[in-house]
Amino acid sequence: MKEKELRRSLAVLPIGTVMKLTDLSARQIRYYEEQELVIPERNEGNRRMYSLNDIDKLLEIKDYLADGYNMASIKKVYAQKAAEEERRREKMAQSLSDDAVRKILRNDFVNAGGLNRHSKPSIRNNRTL
DNA sequence: TTTCTAACA
DNA sequence: TGTTAGAA
Numbered sequence: 001m002k003e004k005e006l007r008r009s010l011a012v013l014p015i016g017t018v019m020k021l022t023d024l025s026a027r028q029i030r031y032y033e034e035q036e037l038v039i040p041e042r043n044e045g046n047r048r049m050y051s052l053n054d055i056d057k058l059l060e061i062k063d064y065l066a067d068g069y070n071m072a073s074i075k076k077v078y079a080q081k082a083a084e085e086e087r088r089r090e091k092m093a094q095s096l097s098d099d100a101v102r103k104i105l106r107n108d109f110v111n112a113g114g115l116n117r118h119s120k121p122s123i124r125n126n127r128t129l
Numbered sequence: 130t131t132t133c134t135a136a137c138a
Numbered sequence: 139t140g141t142t143a144g145a146a
Binding site: 047 | 131132133134
């Protein structure tokens with residue numbers, strides 16, 4: 001379920017193809033880039049290369065525009081979406097940290113127990129772990 | 130031929 | 139946004 005996302009992120013489409021796929025003008029597509037809504041990659045010749053995800057985003061923008069949204073409001077929509085993603089990532093990192101801590105504590109406990117069987121019982125205090 | 134940047138009747 | 143000029 002991750003291989004697919006990678007392919008969708010591959011920038012392989014030139015602006016000409018994107019124009020046909022989205023029915024947007026090159027002028028519009030480049031303008032949306034100026035507005036930082038869709039940032040395509042650049043190939044060796046400085047030509048914009050878009051991914052399937054970019055196509056979807058452009059179509060989304062097109063829909064918003066059709067619904068009467070202006071650039072400012074569309075920007076805000078994506079700004080909020082980006083903020084939510086950031087919070088999600090923070091929580092992810094947090095839970096991973098917690099899990100890592102538990103593993104470390106568990107290892108310490110096991111090691112402490114093993115050592116106690118063959119050495120001095122000087123770390124009996126660690127039983128609280 | 131296609132795309133890029135920059136500018137404007 | 140459209141269109142165009144001159145360069146890659």
